[in-house]
Amino acid sequence: MLNISDIQSQFPILHERIHGQRLAYLDNAATTQKPLRVIERISNAYLHDNSNVHRGVHTLSLRSTEQFETARQTVAEFIGADERNEVVFTRGTTESVNLVASTYGEQNVGEGDEVIVTLAEHHSNFVPWQQLCLRKKAILRIVPLHPDCTLDMEAYENMLSEKTKIVAVAHASNVTGIVNPIDEIIRLAHNVGAKVLIDAAQTVPHIKLNVKHLDCDFLAFSGHKVYAPTGIGALYGKRHLLEQMRPYQFGGEMIKKVKTHETTFNEIPYRFEAGTPDYVGAMALAEALDFVSETGISDIAEHEHQLTQYAIRELNNIDGMRIIGSDTAQRTSVISFVIDGVHPYDLGMLIDQLGIAVRTGHHCAEPLIDSLGLTGTIRASFAVYNNIDDIDQLIAAIKKVLPMLR
Numbered sequence: 001m002l003n004i005s006d007i008q009s010q011f012p013i014l015h016e017r018i019h020g021q022r023l024a025y026l027d028n029a030a031t032t033q034k035p036l037r038v039i040e041r042i043s044n045a046y047l048h049d050n051s052n053v054h055r056g057v058h059t060l061s062l063r064s065t066e067q068f069e070t071a072r073q074t075v076a077e078f079i080g081a082d083e084r085n086e087v088v089f090t091r092g093t094t095e096s097v098n099l100v101a102s103t104y105g106e107q108n109v110g111e112g113d114e115v116i117v118t119l120a121e122h123h124s125n126f127v128p129w130q131q132l133c134l135r136k137k138a139i140l141r142i143v144p145l146h147p148d149c150t151l152d153m154e155a156y157e158n159m160l161s162e163k164t165k166i167v168a169v170a171h172a173s174n175v176t177g178i179v180n181p182i183d184e185i186i187r188l189a190h191n192v193g194a195k196v197l198i199d200a201a202q203t204v205p206h207i208k209l210n211v212k213h214l215d216c217d218f219l220a221f222s223g224h225k226v227y228a229p230t231g232i233g234a235l236y237g238k239r240h241l242l243e244q245m246r247p248y249q250f251g252g253e254m255i256k257k258v259k260t261h262e263t264t265f266n267e268i269p270y271r272f273e274a275g276t277p278d279y280v281g282a283m284a285l286a287e288a289l290d291f292v293s294e295t296g297i298s299d300i301a302e303h304e305h306q307l308t309q310y311a312i313r314e315l316n317n318i319d320g321m322r323i324i325g326s327d328t329a330q331r332t333s334v335i336s337f338v339i340d341g342v343h344p345y346d347l348g349m350l351i352d353q354l355g356i357a358v359r360t361g362h363h364c365a366e367p368l369i370d371s372l373g374l375t376g377t378i379r380a381s382f383a384v385y386n387n388i389d390d391i392d393q394l395i396a397a398i399k400k401v402l403p404m405l406r
Contacts, residue, residue, distance in 0.1 A: 021355030024390040029381035041287040068279040071286035080210030092233035094124040096220030101128035103245040111137040148326035171203040176325030177334030228288035232281030249274035304333035333382035354397040
């Protein structure tokens with residue numbers, strides 16, 4: 001069993017007072033807080049080892065390079081990749097998806113071809129494919145949802161054909177937390193020769209992933225959702241696919257030789273890491289993943305599941321409450337809800353005065369929110385450092401402010 005008090009002590013920001021109130025930070029699907037060990041890892045790198053990687057023969061550069069590549073190995077092992085060169089460091093999920101759309105997509109999607117996404121995608125895994133299809137005169141197909149916000153797998157299967165080149169799907173919705181049947185999605189796509197990209201931004205902190213067992217072709221995630229800094233993330237790609245992909249950004253680091261009239265590009269993954277990489281961010285990402293591994297991702301998942309079930313029960317006791325999405329489907333620790341007659345923004349602003357940090361709005365998932373006939377929701381999302389007190393504080397705050405809003 002996890003010692004949540006001990007875990008909370010590792011996150012200095014949790015001791016902040018917000019408007020004089022205890023902080024209940026429930027916006028983890030947007031970004032997680034950082035443990036002291038991650039903050040110290042950043043500080044120590046700049047204090048003791050800072051130097052550009054791969055380009056120097058002096059001690060600091062060699063030390064920094066070794067730690068950068070060790071971080072790449074840590075990411076590879078965390079997601080079950082065969083080798084570290086299948087891991088490309090990016091600024092996050094958004095850049096990872098855009099990289100694939102701008103390289104593999106540009107090379108392999110043509111006029112009349114089809115790309116499949118779902119109605120529940122974050123804009124970062126929707127707009128790049130939408131724009132690719134517009135450029136290439138391809139067709140974007142959108143898998144609908146059932147009324148409970150689970151994926152319509154029959155519709156998905158019927159969409160697949162020899163014209164399908166790419167399937168891009170979130171492992172879990174950032175609005176509902178519902179986990180998609182990713183194994184089946186991948187299997188069916190591969191049956192027609194399509195490649196599959198998984199947006200794992202919402203699952204890497206909560207579910208043990210193994211890209212080899214999943215057999216996904218690409219997988220993207222962001223560090224800041226898994227206790228690491230902002231501005232660092234990773235793209236996994238199968239080696240043979242990465243080797244076929246042309247670089248889409250040019251400059252230092254990603255070249256092997258430059259002549260006046262031609263350039264030879266570097267090997268993978270470096271051909272996709274143009275410019276000075278965020279090597280300190282990569283080290284901090286590895287530290288965050290070590291924190292998750294040492295804490296135990298299965299224990300984290302069980303703790304968050306208990307919190308989520310408790311929160312759903314308590315929220316459902318509030319008059320006019322509507323929780324978005326199935327209560328019975330497998331889900332991460334994300335709950336989006338609306339309350340009759342109450343604007344999400346107004347509720348979010350008022351409970352902030354009581355120390356509650358939640359997210360309001362469309363959560364960068366406008367197609368889904370529009371399909372529900374809503375302008376937005378309130379979203380509470382939990383991490384390993386949350387506890388029952390946070391949920392009780394949320395419930396008490398909602399009940400306190402509701403009379404002001406009705």
